Every structure is written in structure tokens, then in C-alpha cells.
Amino acid sequence: TEQSYIMIKPDGVQRGLVGEIIKRFEQRGYTLRALKLQSVERAQAEKHYADLSSKPFFPALVDYIISGPVVAMVWEGKGVVATGRKIIGATNPLASEPGTIRGDFAIEVGRNVIHGSDTVENAQKEIALWFGESLVD
Ligand code: ATP
Numbered sequence: 001t002e003q004s005y006i007m008i009k010p011d012g013v014q015r016g017l018v019g020e021i022i023k024r025f026e027q028r029g030y031t032l033r034a035l036k037l038q039s040v041e042r043a044q045a046e047k048h049y050a051d052l053s054s055k056p057f058f059p060a061l062v063d064y065i066i067s068g069p070v071v072a073m074v075w076e077g078k079g080v081v082a083t084g085r086k087i088i089g090a091t092n093p094l095a096s097e098p099g100t101i102r103g104d105f106a107i108e109v110g111r112n113v114i115h116g117s118d119t120v121e122n123a124q125k126e127i128a129l130w131f132g133e134s135l136v137d
């Protein structure tokens with residue numbers, strides 16, 4: 001079954017949005033396969049966002065992700081990668097539709113509450129990076 005790596009970023013954890021976010025994925029019909037609260041090492045954050053390493057905002061992005069604990073999760077179910085991205089909303093919260101997580105809880109691209117894998121292939125890479133190969137199936 002398709003899986004996605006979903007991560008509540010430090011601002012989402014600090015603001016007490018963990019339950020609300022889990023509820024939205026559960027209510028849609030997805031299954032939680034793994035979850036952990038974790039402080040993030042700089043090297044781990046750099047690996048996770050390696051594709052963005054040439055962007056001007058990369059150093060600030062890494063500082064943001066390591067600024068406090070994250071909630072790392074694996075969600076499973078039909079179309080979870082693409083539908084998870086819809087549940088999350090557009091990257092810039094000012095462009096995110098109301099009813100999406102970012103559209104309901106954020107206004108700044110640099111503090112946009114949550115990450116979701118963008119392709120099935122990247123989801124498998126991210127699950128391996130955050131949870132180890134054992135969870136990949
Ligand atoms: P994520 O990968 O975190 O789910 P995304 O796939 O919607 O987000 P990406 O293009 O992968 O967007 O960017 C990763 C993250 O980098 C964004 O979620 C945001 O926190 C940050 N980011 C993206 N663009 C900008 C920007 N122009 N200025 C500042 N931060 C940015």
C-alpha cells in the first residue's frame with residue numbers, strides 16, 4: 001500500500017497542532033503506520049531537504065527544522081502522497097486554500113507547520129531516512 005512521510009514541523013508541535021493534524025489524516029481514512037517525536041540533527045535536516053540546497057532560503061530552512069522537536073510519521077492508504085499534499089495545502093500558506101492545514105493554520109512560507117512527501121519515490125526515500133529501511137515495504 002502507498003505510504004507518505006508526513007512531518008509536523010517545530011512550529012506545529014510548539015503551537016499544539018499535533019492532534020488536529022493527526023485527526024485530519026485519520027478522518028480522511030488514512031492509517032498511521034509509525035510516529036515519533038524527535039529532535040533533529042542539522043545533518044538530518046540537510047539530507048531531508050538536499051534537493052533545495054542551492055536555494056537562498058536553505059540555511060534558514062535548516063535552522064527552522066532544527067529549532068525544536070518534530071513529529072515524524074508514516075501514513076498509509078490509497079493515494080496518500082497526492083491526497084496528503086492536498087490536505088496540507090500549497091507551500092506558501094498565503095496561497096493555501098482554507099480547509100487545508102496550511103490554509104487554516106499558517107501565513108508564512110518559512111513557518112508552514114507541516115511537510116508531506118511530493119512523490120511516491122521520495123516518500124520511500126524519506127521514510128528510510130527518518131525511520132530506517134525496516135519500515136519500507
Ligand atoms: P515540504 O517539502 O516542507 O512539504 P513543499 O513541498 O510544499 O514543502 P518545497 O519546495 O519542498 O515545498 O520547500 C520545502 C520548504 O522550504 C517549504 O515547506 C518551506 O518551509 C520552505 N520554503 C520553500 N520556498 C521558500 C521560500 N521562497 N522562502 C522561504 N522558505 C521557503
Ligand code: MG
Pocket residue numbers: 116118
Ligand atoms: Mg517538498
